[in-house]
Amino acid sequence: MRTYSPRDLIIVGLMLMLLEYMFMQLNLGALQKSTLDLLLFLGALWLAAMLIVEERFDPYRIIYSFSWSFIVVVSITYIFLALALQLSGVARSIVYLLLPLALTALAGLVKVKAVEPLIQGRSIKSSLGRIPISRRLQLSLYRLDRVMIAFIAISLAILVAFLITPVLSIFQYSILTPSGEPWYHNFKVIFSDNLYVRKIFIGEPKPWEFIRRPDGTLELVVTGVNYGVLVNSITNAVIVTVVATALGVLVAFALARYDFYGKTFLRVLAVVPLFVTPFINSYIVKLIFGTGGPISIITEALFGFKVRIESLAGVALAQIMAFYPIVYLNAYSSFISIDPSMEEQAENLGSKSWRLFFTITLPLALPGIAAGSILVLIFSLEDLGAPIVFNEHNLMSYKIYSSLIGEAGVVTPEIAALGVVLIALSVLGFLVIRSYVSMRAYAMVSRGGRWHPRTRKLSVVGHVLIYLLLLPLIVFTALPQIGVILMAFNVMALDRFSINPAGFTTKYVVEAFTGGSPLAADIPMHVRNTLTYAITAVLIATVLSIIIAYVVSRARIKYVVELLDVLATIPIAIPGLVIAIGYYYYLSTLSSWGLEWSRGTPLEGLFIAINPIYGELGFQAWIALITAFVVRRLPYTARSVFAGFQQVHENLEEAALNLGASRLKTISTVILPLIVTNIVSGTLIGFIYTSTEVSTSVTLGAFNKQQAPVTYYMMYIYKAGTTEAYRYAAAVGLLLIAIQLIVVIVVTLVLKQRYAFIGI
Amino acid sequence: MATKVRLEDVTKVYGNVVAADNITLEVKPGELFTFLGPSGCGKTTTLRIIAGFEAPDKGRVFFDEEDVTFKKPYQRNTAMVFQNYALWPHMTVYDNIAYGLRLRKIPEDEIRKRVKWVLELVRLEGLENRFPLQLSGGQQQRVALARALVVQPRILLLDEPLSNLDAKLRIEMREEVKRIQRELLITTIYVTHDQLEAMSISDRLAVMDKGRVLQVGTPQEIYFKPRSVFVASFIGRSNMFTGKLVERSRAYAKIYIDELGVEVEGVIEDSEPSDKVIAIVRPEDIAVELLGASTSTNNNVLRGVVEFKMFVGEKQELRVKVRDASIVAYAPKNLDLSIGQEVLISFSRNSLRALPYK
Structure with missing residues (x-):
C-alpha cells in the first residue's frame, strides 16, 4: 500500500482551494456560504485524521524535513492570522490550500508527541500488573527528600504569587464587559473595531510620498500604512523578525566561515547594537533617517531629493537595527558549533556551496537561529522605545503603555484584553518554536569551540564584497550607540546627524553624575534607584534560579520538572507591558482585598504600599518593581545556572550522596563550587538586563516618580521634549553602555563564558 | 562479617x-x-x-x-x-x-x-x-x-x-x-x-x-x-544449529541437525521432551584434522571444506563449510591448510549441548 507524502497534501489543498474559489464566484447567500466553508473545513479535518489514523501518512516526513516543517509553521501562522483578521478573496482561499497540510501536521504531532508514548507506556505498565497506590506514593516520596520538597514548594509559591496570578488577573479583567455583552466582547472589539483592524480606503496617504518643501527641496517621506493597532503590531513584528533573521544569518555566516582582515573588529562591532540605551538610540535612528541624516545627504547628492522615514516605517527600521544582533549571536554560535565533519562528509559526497548550505549547514544551525528569531518577534511586539520616539500610537505596545500612564488612572478591560492578545501572540509563538526546536534538536547549540571551526580564506573579490557590503552594514547598525556617545559629549548636534568635534565637553556627563544642573538634578536619584533595584532583584533571582535549576535538573518527577522549566523560561515570552498591566490589576485587587481585613493593623501600611492607585501618596514602587524585575529576568539567570548544572555530571553528586552526604551538604560542597562561574555570569547578565529594563520601569515607575528607575527618567526627558535635556539622556545612555560593557568583558574574558542571547 | x-x-x-x-x-x-x-x-x-x-x-x-x-x-x-x-x-x-x-x-x-x-x-x-x-x-x-x-x-x-x-x-x-x-x-x-x-x-x-x-x-x-x-551466544563463541531430538538415552541424546543433514550425539540439559532443539558446540571443542590423518576418538565426525582462514597468533581460526552450515573452528597454528581444502572436523558428545528451541 502506498503511503502519502506532504506533496499529496498540497495537491489536495489545491483542489480544496479551487472548490472554495468556485463557491466564492457563485452568488450564494451568507448562510449557504458559511455552510460550504464549514463542509470544506470538516473535509480537510477528516482527511487529516484519516491519513494519520490509517497510518498512510508518516508525520516524521514533516517533522524531520527542514523545508516541510518550515512550510507547515508558516502555514499555521498564515491560517491563524487569516482567520483572525477575516481576510477575503484569494487571500482567503489560500487558507484552504494550506489547511490539509497544517491539520495533518498538527494531528501527526499530537500522535507522535502524545498518543504514541501513551499507548506504549500503557501496554508495558499493564503487562507488569498494577502497582499499588501506597507503593506509588512511597516511590514518589523516595524521589523527593525534605530539601527537594522545600525547593519545589518555594519556587512554585514564588512563581504562582508573582508570575502566574498577575498574568491570570489580566485574563480575569479582560472578560469584564459592559452589561448585556457576552464575555468575549472586548476581544470582538479588538478583532473588528476600526481602531484595531482598519479598512483601507482609496485616496489615503500612500506609504511613501514625495513632498515639495517650502524651501523648494524635494523630500521622500516614508511612513508605512496604518492598518489598525492589531494588524500594525503583527505586521511590524513579522517584518522585523524576517529582516532581522535574514541579516543576522548573513552576517553570522560571513563572520563564522570566512577569514579576512578586520574580522575581529567586525565581530565586536556587530554586537554594539545590543547595548541598550532606551529611547535615545531610537532618537538617533530618527536623526539618521531624518532630513539632516547621512541617508538624505547621499540621496540628495545622487538623486536630488532628501529622505525622511517616519511612523511605522521608522519603528520597523529602528527595531531591525537594534534586534538583528540577537539572531546574529545565536546563528554565529550555531554555525561554529556544527561539527566540521558533518559538512566535510557532505562535501566528500560532492555537495558544495548553496546546496551544502541549504541541506546541511542551515538545518543544523536552525534551532539556534529559530530561538533568536522568536526573541526578536517578542522583543518587537513589546518594544516601547521606538514607538514612543517615532510617536507612533497605532501599536499594541503603545496603546497599553498610554492607557497605563494615562491621566484617567483607570485601566479599561479593553486594555486587559489587548494584553491577553499580546501575550497569546508571543507565548504561542514561543511555545511553537520551542517544541519545534526541541523536536529537531540534533544540533549542538550550547558550547562551541570544542573543535576548530571551519573557516576559509577569502579571495580578493570576497574581500571587496565584505568591505563594500558587510562593513557598511555593521558600521551603520552600530551608529545609534556611537551617536549616543557623541551626543553625550556634545560632539553631535541635537536635531541633525552632524558632527562637530570642537564642541567636545564632559559637562553633560559630569552633571548627569553629580546632578549639578536643573535638568539633571534628578538623575543621580534615578541611577541610585536603578542600581538598588537591579542588585536586589538579581540577587533574589539568582537564589531562585539555583533552586529551580536544581529541581529541574535533578528531580525525577516529570510533570513538576516540566512545569517549573516552562515557568522559569516563559517570562521571556511575556511582554513586560503585560507584566505591568498584570501587576497593576493584581496589586490593586490584592490591596483593596487586604485593606478590608487589615484595617487598624500594621499590615495596613503594606497593603497601601503595594497599591499603584495611591501613587505618590503611599505606593512604594520599589516593591512592585523589584518583584517584577525578579520575575522578568529570571530566565536569564536561570538558563545560565541551568547550563552549569548540566555540565556537572550527576554522578559527581551521587558519589557524595553515596558516601553519606545529605542533599544540602552535597549541593554546598560539590555542586555550587563547580558552577560558581555560571552563577556569577548569570547574575551579571541578569544585572544588565535588569538595569536597562524599560517596559515595567516606565509604567509601574510612573505611579511614583521619585522611586522610578533611570529608564523611566530617560523616557520622561524624551516626552518632555526639552531637546537640551537629550544630552543628559545620552549621558545616562553612556553610563548604561559602560555598565554593559564591563559586564560583557568580565563574563567573556574573566569568566570565559559565552555571552549570547539565550536559546530556547 | x-x-x-x-x-x-x-x-x-x-x-x-x-x-x-x-x-x-x-x-x-x-x-x-x-x-x-x-x-x-x-x-x-x-x-x-x-x-x-x-x-x-x-x-x-x-x-x-x-x-x-x-x-x-x-x-x-x-x-x-x-x-x-x-x-x-x-x-x-x-x-x-x-x-x-x-x-x-x-x-x-x-x-x-x-x-x-x-x-x-x-x-x-x-x-x-x-x-x-x-x-x-x-x-x-x-x-x-x-x-x-x-x-x-x-x-x-x-x-x-x-x-x-x-x-x-x-x-x-x-x-x-x-x-x-x-x-x-x-x-x-x-x-x-x-x-x-x-x-x-x-x-x-x-x-x-x-x-x-x-x-x-x-x-x-x-x-x-x-x-x-x-x-x-553472549559468552564465548559458539556454533549453533537447529535440530530435532531423535532419541535419548540416560546421559546422551541423538540429535538430527537440519543444516548438516546428519545425526550427532550430545548432551541434552532440559529433561522435558522437546521436539525442536538448538545444538551448540564451542569452536575450541572442535578438532580439525587433515583427511587420512585422523587420530581423534570423537563420536561426531564431519567432512567439510575450508572456506576461510585467519592467522591469529597462537592458532588459526577457520570457517569450515559443511553442507548448509559454516562452522567456526580452531586449527593448530602449524597445520598446513589452504582455502578449498577438505578437512575432517570432529567433536565429542560431551561438548555438544542441546537446548530447547524457543
Whole structure:
C-alpha cells in the first residue's frame, strides 16, 4: 500500500482551494456560504485524521524535513492570522490550500508527541500488573527528600504569587464587559473595531510620498500604512523578525566561515547594537533617517531629493537595527558549533556551496537561529522605545503603555484584553518554536569551540564584497550607540546627524553624575534607584534560579520538572507591558482585598504600599518593581545556572550522596563550587538586563516618580521634549553602555563564558 | 562479617522500557558478584537500585535481614565506583578520599592515617595533593576505588569501572581489583558488559538481558552449561544449529541437525521432551584434522571444506563449510591448510549441548 507524502497534501489543498474559489464566484447567500466553508473545513479535518489514523501518512516526513516543517509553521501562522483578521478573496482561499497540510501536521504531532508514548507506556505498565497506590506514593516520596520538597514548594509559591496570578488577573479583567455583552466582547472589539483592524480606503496617504518643501527641496517621506493597532503590531513584528533573521544569518555566516582582515573588529562591532540605551538610540535612528541624516545627504547628492522615514516605517527600521544582533549571536554560535565533519562528509559526497548550505549547514544551525528569531518577534511586539520616539500610537505596545500612564488612572478591560492578545501572540509563538526546536534538536547549540571551526580564506573579490557590503552594514547598525556617545559629549548636534568635534565637553556627563544642573538634578536619584533595584532583584533571582535549576535538573518527577522549566523560561515570552498591566490589576485587587481585613493593623501600611492607585501618596514602587524585575529576568539567570548544572555530571553528586552526604551538604560542597562561574555570569547578565529594563520601569515607575528607575527618567526627558535635556539622556545612555560593557568583558574574558542571547 | 545482599522480585520501569524485570537473587557475604549483559540490559539500573539512587517499582532489597528498599543512598553505607570515576575536580586526591570520612566526623589524624592506608592499598602513595585532572586514567580509577574503600562500606559497588581504560591497563586493574577485594573480603557487586572481565574476576555472576536475569552461577557453570541460547551466544563463541531430538538415552541424546543433514550425539540439559532443539558446540571443542590423518576418538565426525582462514597468533581460526552450515573452528597454528581444502572436523558428545528451541 502506498503511503502519502506532504506533496499529496498540497495537491489536495489545491483542489480544496479551487472548490472554495468556485463557491466564492457563485452568488450564494451568507448562510449557504458559511455552510460550504464549514463542509470544506470538516473535509480537510477528516482527511487529516484519516491519513494519520490509517497510518498512510508518516508525520516524521514533516517533522524531520527542514523545508516541510518550515512550510507547515508558516502555514499555521498564515491560517491563524487569516482567520483572525477575516481576510477575503484569494487571500482567503489560500487558507484552504494550506489547511490539509497544517491539520495533518498538527494531528501527526499530537500522535507522535502524545498518543504514541501513551499507548506504549500503557501496554508495558499493564503487562507488569498494577502497582499499588501506597507503593506509588512511597516511590514518589523516595524521589523527593525534605530539601527537594522545600525547593519545589518555594519556587512554585514564588512563581504562582508573582508570575502566574498577575498574568491570570489580566485574563480575569479582560472578560469584564459592559452589561448585556457576552464575555468575549472586548476581544470582538479588538478583532473588528476600526481602531484595531482598519479598512483601507482609496485616496489615503500612500506609504511613501514625495513632498515639495517650502524651501523648494524635494523630500521622500516614508511612513508605512496604518492598518489598525492589531494588524500594525503583527505586521511590524513579522517584518522585523524576517529582516532581522535574514541579516543576522548573513552576517553570522560571513563572520563564522570566512577569514579576512578586520574580522575581529567586525565581530565586536556587530554586537554594539545590543547595548541598550532606551529611547535615545531610537532618537538617533530618527536623526539618521531624518532630513539632516547621512541617508538624505547621499540621496540628495545622487538623486536630488532628501529622505525622511517616519511612523511605522521608522519603528520597523529602528527595531531591525537594534534586534538583528540577537539572531546574529545565536546563528554565529550555531554555525561554529556544527561539527566540521558533518559538512566535510557532505562535501566528500560532492555537495558544495548553496546546496551544502541549504541541506546541511542551515538545518543544523536552525534551532539556534529559530530561538533568536522568536526573541526578536517578542522583543518587537513589546518594544516601547521606538514607538514612543517615532510617536507612533497605532501599536499594541503603545496603546497599553498610554492607557497605563494615562491621566484617567483607570485601566479599561479593553486594555486587559489587548494584553491577553499580546501575550497569546508571543507565548504561542514561543511555545511553537520551542517544541519545534526541541523536536529537531540534533544540533549542538550550547558550547562551541570544542573543535576548530571551519573557516576559509577569502579571495580578493570576497574581500571587496565584505568591505563594500558587510562593513557598511555593521558600521551603520552600530551608529545609534556611537551617536549616543557623541551626543553625550556634545560632539553631535541635537536635531541633525552632524558632527562637530570642537564642541567636545564632559559637562553633560559630569552633571548627569553629580546632578549639578536643573535638568539633571534628578538623575543621580534615578541611577541610585536603578542600581538598588537591579542588585536586589538579581540577587533574589539568582537564589531562585539555583533552586529551580536544581529541581529541574535533578528531580525525577516529570510533570513538576516540566512545569517549573516552562515557568522559569516563559517570562521571556511575556511582554513586560503585560507584566505591568498584570501587576497593576493584581496589586490593586490584592490591596483593596487586604485593606478590608487589615484595617487598624500594621499590615495596613503594606497593603497601601503595594497599591499603584495611591501613587505618590503611599505606593512604594520599589516593591512592585523589584518583584517584577525578579520575575522578568529570571530566565536569564536561570538558563545560565541551568547550563552549569548540566555540565556537572550527576554522578559527581551521587558519589557524595553515596558516601553519606545529605542533599544540602552535597549541593554546598560539590555542586555550587563547580558552577560558581555560571552563577556569577548569570547574575551579571541578569544585572544588565535588569538595569536597562524599560517596559515595567516606565509604567509601574510612573505611579511614583521619585522611586522610578533611570529608564523611566530617560523616557520622561524624551516626552518632555526639552531637546537640551537629550544630552543628559545620552549621558545616562553612556553610563548604561559602560555598565554593559564591563559586564560583557568580565563574563567573556574573566569568566570565559559565552555571552549570547539565550536559546530556547 | 561481610554483608549479604538479597533482591526479591525487583522490578523497575522507565517510560516504555522495563529496566529490571522481577529480579530475585542473593549475593553471598564477601563474594565478588557480577551483573553481565549487553548495554541497556538493566544491569546498571539494578546496581543503582542497590545503591539507593533509584527505588524499585516492585519488590524489595535486603542487606542481611534489613529491608533497605526505601533507604536513602546516604543511609546505606554502600560505596560506589562510577564508570566515569566521578572524582570532584575541585578537590585534591586527599580531599576526595577524605570526604566520606569527614562526613562521619572522624578526627583529622585518624583520617590522615586511613587515607595513607588506602593509598598504599591502591598503590598511589605520594599523590595526595594532586588534582584529579592531573592524574592519568588509571590513577583516577585508583583514587575512585580508594575513595569508596576508605569509608569501609558494607558493600562495594562497581559500575563498569574499567571500561574507560585502554586494553592493557584494563587487565592490570582487573587483577588489582580482585586482589584488593580478596584482601578486604568485602561484598562486591560488579557491573560490566565485557564477558572476559566478568569471567576472570567474579566468584559468581548473573547474565542479564532485557531486564531479566537469565542465569546465575560460577563462571565455569555459565561457560560450560549455558541454559539459554542468549547466554551461550553472549559468552564465548559458539556454533549453533537447529535440530530435532531423535532419541535419548540416560546421559546422551541423538540429535538430527537440519543444516548438516546428519545425526550427532550430545548432551541434552532440559529433561522435558522437546521436539525442536538448538545444538551448540564451542569452536575450541572442535578438532580439525587433515583427511587420512585422523587420530581423534570423537563420536561426531564431519567432512567439510575450508572456506576461510585467519592467522591469529597462537592458532588459526577457520570457517569450515559443511553442507548448509559454516562452522567456526580452531586449527593448530602449524597445520598446513589452504582455502578449498577438505578437512575432517570432529567433536565429542560431551561438548555438544542441546537446548530447547524457543
